[in-house]
Amino acid sequence: MTGRQVAALVVLLASQFMMAADFSVLNVALPEVGTALGFSTGSLQWISTTFALCAAGCTLVFGRVGDYVGRRRIFTAGMAVLAVSSLVGGIAESPAMLLTARTLQGLATAAVTPAALALLTTAFTEPALRTRALGLNSVMMSSGFSVGAILGGFLTDVFSWRWAFFINIPVAVAAILIVPLVVDESRAEKRSRIDLPGAVLITLGLFSAIYGVTRVGEDGFDLVAGASLIAAAVLLGVFWVVQSRTVDALVPVRVLKKPDIAFGNLAALFIFGGETALIFFTGLYVQDVLGLSSLAAGLVLLGIGVGQIIAGTVGPRILQRVPPRTLLGVSLFLQGAFMLPALWATSDTRWLIPLIATQFVNAFFSMTAALSFMVIATSSVDSDMQGMATGMATQSQQVGIAIGIPLISAVFAAVIGHGTVTAAEELNGIHTAIGVAGGCQVVVGLLLWAVLRRKTALPG
Structure with a gap:
């Protein structure tokens, strides 16, 4: 690489x-935020859900807009919104003010993440360098989620929950100043109209889907959740019809029909949804079942972070020897397989050592799966559609993260019921939840391997 x-x-x-x-x-500071600003216990989840709805629902749209108006321009605008929204969140004195900040942060994430990824793929066109850059990007994306939980706990304990917002501001300002100096503008060579109907349909459809799943995970299946999921199915179905009949489609149907795009983005839902659920239930196990501190839970989660970093470093070398399609299915299978040993976890703290060891391996394969998916997703379309491809890939990650915990939490809640539960009952619920998550990854990994194993080269 050049300097x-x-x-x-x-x-x-x-x-x-x-x-x-x-x-x-x-996430780890939610109780303190609720106490400081007057959130009720039932409304605390909206601090996370509001962010997730905007981040996952708008990513594809902003990715495609970046193709038209310039990816660097979208990146810097998103960073500016992040800086302002973080300031608003840090000084918030009411629930409404905080939720407004989280909404803007979600929109900033939806703009910045696909734009940054598209800038990477267009800046590094040589295959080996692109794979290396994407490997490091996958490390940042995956480890950032787990490190964020640890960082949030540290900032809250040492300073205040407000610093979980303030810490974003200097990073955002630095990015706004530096990116124009070192990153060239990138946009599609062929300009066309923005598909507004498609943008509205996909955004509302994903909003409805994520809200419905979140509602099921927290309150069980009720009329509101059912209506949201039905609305999501209708909106996404209409989106498919509109895309098939629109000349300048937001996502051309020919792209959606590509096996690489379809199966790769399906895999991302399970890769990221399963890993975030594992992180969540590991925290419950360490704190509620073993009775250890949040700091101890963070130290246990470091095993996941280390596994992801190592895999991100050696992953590009593995991809030089193993076709991405093959590695995707095998890695997802092994990610789930090394989640399942947690089914034998007990209330004895001696089980922490095998837990950390198996989660380290699980994290390693989750990263190789994520890297394989990203290489496939961004190599299957031409440069004019890189914003769309990276937007779709990023959106799949965000949707997986947004729905992973609510879906598996619904399984957990169905086992333990409502009201006060003992540590043994909670452990039983954790076993079932992790078993379902890991089992799904094993099955989907095998299916992907069976479907994609004969394809050994990416299309040009």
Whole structure:
């Protein structure tokens, strides 16, 4: 890499890490935020859900807009919104003010994340360098989520929950100043109209789907959840019809029909949804079942972070020897397989050592799966559609993160019921939840391997 490429890589990866960490940095501070600002216990979840709805629902739209108006322009605008929204969140004195800040942070994430990824793929066109850059990007995205939870706990304990917002501001300002100096503007060569009907349909459809799933995970299946999921199915179905009949479609149907795009984005839902659920239930196990501190839970989660970092470093070398399609299915299968040993976890703290060891391996394969998916998703379309491809890939990650915990939490709640439960009953619920998550990954990994194993080269 040239010196300018290295500088571009550093600032873009730093932004990706921050955006991923921003998703989870407040999760561990929710009780303190609720007490300080007057949130009820039942409404606390909206601090996370509001962010997730905007981040996952708008990513594809902003990715495609970046193709038209310029990816660097969208990146810097998103960073500006992040800086302002973080300031608003840090000084918030009411629930409404905080939720407004979280909404803007979600929109900033939806703008910055696909734009940064598209800038990476267009800045590094040589296959080996692109794979290396995407590997480091996957490390930042995946480890950022787990590190964000640890960082949020540290900032809350040492300073205040408000610093979970304030820490974003200097990073965002630095990115706004540096990116124009080291990253060239990138946009599609062929300009066309923005598909507004498609943008509205996909955004509302994903909003409805994520809200419905979140509602099921927290309150069980009720009329509102059912109506949201039905609305999501209708909106996404209409979106498919509109895309098939629109000349300048937001996502051309020919792209959606590509096996690489379809199966790769399906895999992303399970890769990221399963990993975030594992992180969540590991925290419950360490704190509620073993009775250890939040700091101890953070130290246990470091095993996941280390596994992801190592895999992100050696992953590009593995991809030089193993076709991405093959590695995707095998890695997802092994990610689920090494989640399942947690089914034998007991209330004895001696089980922490095998837990950390198996989760380290699980994290390693979750990263190789994520890297394989990203290489496939961004190599299957031409440069004019890189914003769309990276937007779709990022959106799949965000949707997986947004729905993973609510879906598996619904399984957990169905086992333990409502009201006060003992540590043994909670452990039983954790076993069932992790078993379902890991089992789904094993099955989907096998299916992907069976479907894609004969394809050994990416299309040009």
